Amino acid sequence: MNWITNYVRPKISSLLAARQVPENLWIKCPETGEMVFHKDLEANQWVVPTSGFHMRIRAKDRLGHFFDDGAYELVDLPTAAVDPLKFRDQKRYVDRLKENRAKAEMDDSVLVAKGAIEALPIVATVQDFAFMGGSLGMAAGEAIIKGFETAIAEKRPLVLFSASGGARMQEGILSLMQLPRTTAMVEMLKEAGLPYIVVLTNPTAGGVSASYAMLGDVHIAEPGAVIGFAGARVIEQTIREKLPDGFQRAEYLMEHGMVDMVVPRHQLKGRIATLLKLLMKAPAQDDGGLADGAAGPSVSAPSETDGEKDKPEDAERPPVV
Template sequence: MNWITNYVRPKISSLLSARQVPENLWIKCPETGEMVFHKDLEANQWVVPSSDFHMRIRARDRLNHFFDKGAYDLVDLPSAPVDPLKFRDSKRYVDRLKEYRAKAEMDDAVLVAKGDVDGLPIVATVQDFAFMGGSLGMAAGEAIIKGFETAVAEHRPLVLFSASGGARMQEGILSLMQLPRTTVAVEMLKEAGLPYIVVLTNPTAGGVSASYAMLGDVHIAEPGAVIGFAGARVIEQTIREKLPDGFQRAEYLLEHGMVDMVVHRHQLKEKIATLLKLLTKAPATLAEAPNPVVEQADNQNALPAPAEQPESRA
């Protein structure tokens, strides 16, 4: 055995060779161009600390931050036909689905979970843009409807986080049929007298914005989220006019009455919990309830009321 060839040379080569750095070790802020360490970004709920830019967040990460102590139960979702139209573009639709399922570690673009938010039991439906742009197909439609059915059956409010580019073209008219189906599911929830809060994230577009995403009792948008039916470039080419700055951004829609509020991601849980307690008339938590001991002490420290003066008689 030649120890120089078999031992020394491989050791020297390993020391001199370039080390492989993971591609996602540093992430570039789309707004400022600053490079942010991905662990810091993940710890900050995928909000860039310096610029406050809200990046897209995965569905499971959102659920972990949203529910109390990150505890929740995923709802079993019904199955749907796979590739009903036998669609093929640059590759077969079934192959594309397999690729995204392996990459996103999800069966489709929607997750439905049950858990508590500040002690209030709710159902949460989350779309994940990482799965084919959060597009709405038959499986996603079935999942969204299942979320509404679960909320009605267990008498819980429903919070939906939308993130989608619209209908899934590989399923054609079957994808578009999910718009009226999900709209009917929204009406089921409202007939049951249960609150429905929609959180519009970046982006919410196409058929999603024309159906369940714009039918909530309260519409909350994350800062900078793009929300609309058609893209700004398509609209400009159609009307042959320049659109205003910030058109279709959350802040622009707030100014023009299309959304109710724009809330930072770090404050979403607290804001939604407050809204749901108001809408359901739920009792205040211990932290919010008045403290009788403090009230009694305050009453004892208060100045005595002035004695009533006897009426003067003429």
């Protein structure tokens, strides 16, 4: 062995070897096919800068962009039975849960957090599609209920971001029971006189769209979001008719009165804060940015002589035409 073998050959091999490039370094826009650097996409809240296509965003990333200064406190969520039906398809349900918990870095598909937007305290509940398609199971149902309970106990409005394919089939009827349970919590929040705003993201479907996701005081959708109960292909096969272009898209639903407004992701925080301040009758701010009661320049009402006391008596008045 000599210096050629020990030093030169490994050096040449390292220069000639193909570099390993991360798979997610560049991300393709589903709408235009444009390749976008993932760091640029992440900095732009996962909205493609050129086309404006809204890609899915992780729950923690959404919370970080939504709350003031990215500061929020996660609410401790109750535990639920794991694999109560001992379900198995291609693999055991418990194994599938372990894989998704490792991949999504979440215990289940829902996070609940407390924080403030434009200094207004709120509770936010976010579903993450990365965890088994955001499906609604017992744990997710308990988390959503905990969000409502926290909002009622602390007298805060609730903002819910839905992203789900529907109920979780691995939990059967126990999953479907979360629909009436969450619906009952919506009514309790309204009885407490607290606003409930739902942001429908891509996709919101199945039992989620048939329960708490469609019971808000205001329904906001992100651009291009697919919202509905059954899929478009299933509907076409059932009614044997061709559906209109853009059917079940956010813009189509707004035109037909199912959604109140379509708001881009960058504008959601400001729009929701404005709505909540109106619904909560929060103090408005004046042109100088001072809240009611804050110190500022005092302005007295004009008197009848204002404008005349400093005017010379012999000043010429313009002719009246």
